[in-house]
Amino acid sequence: MIWLTWRQFRTQAAVVIGGLAVVAIVLALTGPHLVSIADGYLKVCRVDKDCGVTNNPVLTTDPRLEGALNVLVILLPALIGIFWGAPLIARELETGTYRLSWTQSVTRTRWLAVKVGVVGLASVVVAALFSLMVTWWSSPIDRANLDQFGPTFGQRDLAPIGYTAFAFAVGVTAGVLIRRTLPAMAVTLVAFVAAREALTFGLRPHLLPPEHVVSAITSVNQIGFNLSPSGLQVVGTTPNLPNAWVISTDFVSASGQTPTAQFLKSACPKLLNAPPGGGPSGGGPPPAFRECAAKIGARFHEVVTYQPANRYWAFQGIETAIFIAVALLLVGLSFWWVRHRLS
């Protein structure tokens, strides 16, 4: 059975392994250059004591390759789900070849176990290798960006492995349930994108209870203003927590209230008349701004809600575990369906 699975799978496997090899060569050739640029910048900026995020030349060295890699690593799980997962069983059901396989001296449970096992394992290995390559190549850029919970969170380390296992399982299950290759591919894409969006934006912020930092408003730089049709709003500027995931920055009074439009109107009448345009600009903040900030600082303190930087691996682990668990459930459903419903 392993032979048959491999025989049916080897062309697709060769294409992907070939692609992976090409990417590996490109990354191996360009990666060291990025590292040397990053190291060179650090040496200079440490002497000048102006190491920052925005002016690091590593961020502008290979933007096209960086963009392409990020797109590829996002697409890879979907592609594996669509081209490896969905047709795996659907094509057999669609073309009728399952009637040939299921009447050899192999039970259909074993048939399915070997197919899903071999191709599923290959999917996970490909995802792991690709993620490893991208993570290694991007490490100088990621170290400069200091935004590990940002858009790259799902493109590094463990996350792509979980996504790929899940996408593959969605493909297999869709194929088993729908029994037609093309519709199964379409459903796989839609289901995968929906699940990833739901987890990234819906579930991920709640995976662990966030931490809070409460601090007095001592600097004008902690405050920004928004003038919207509904009135003046005060917003917190991003606090300096490298690699942490800042979920919100709020201003709260001792009694737990946030600044109302009414309070702002009375505290900062001058700002209402002359829109400050967001924050301090060249030549320091205008006097009206300072006055207003001082009044807000007298009544409110700043509360930063965030996930600390050292929770990165916990988040990677939990998210990957969730996707792998759902993948296993889906595979279980496929087995049950093939045994009991496809007859």
Added chain:
Amino acid sequence: MSAVIDAQGLGKRYGRKWALTDCTIEIPAGHVVGLVGPNGAGKSTLLNLAVGLLAPTAGTIEVLGDEPAGSPEGLGRVGFVAQDTPTYSGLSVADHLRLGAHLNPTWDQGAAESRIDQLGLDPDQKAGKLSGGQRAQLALTLAVAKRPELLILDEPVASLDPLARREFLQILMETVAEQEVSVVLSSHLVADLERVCDYLVVLVASRVQIAGPVDDLLAEHRRLIGARRDTDALPANQEVIESSHTERQSTFLIRTTDPIFDPAWTVEEVGLEDLVLGYMGQAASAARNERSTLRLHS
């Protein structure tokens, strides 16, 4: 003699539609059994139940004394050529033999290779490029090379041209002669079966209309032609299968084990095709009567 297929009250439902209802059938070992019936009689469903591709909704079915496809060993004892003879279009002929060798412990690679050679098939040819007849031959080779005790073929020649059809049945006959294998073969064309079968089962609307060795069936059936008379006027030992009347003349297809002495009749032997058509016609008119009776009652 034990039954290769033993079905009791077997039924299969798809959604709300029954493809097979209350089918009871025992097919003995050691024969080439032709399963014949009109389209939709449930032949294909019955055979797919027998190889375990389908599971019964009602009743039971045993194949070689076991639950169909219950174990790898059980699967190995039954060879199956599915309708439209599916093969992997991207795999070559040789790959299909390798597939058979990897998936069947009882596989006979030498026999499979010599058969492919004998058929003149190119081992490197992709199965998708084979003609319908060649594909059917490849599927038969796969089913035979695993050395089954029972070979089940579901409409294997339905989509083949007459020449390919004859060749396929020829090879099948040679196989049966070489190996001690029971064969069950379905078709809606009696002419195909006549050439190869020594046992016949006529299935109409899930019901076995008649079953038995072909020679016995032919010996027991006669056509009577003579002056017009009523069906009821025939003696009790002559079961009327089919009757047709013109103004002056009556023709009966009868089943009897006794000699016919009535000199008023011209007695003719019956061919297999006429016999089968007679039973199919009987079942069809019975169904018609049932429907009209139902209509009268409602």
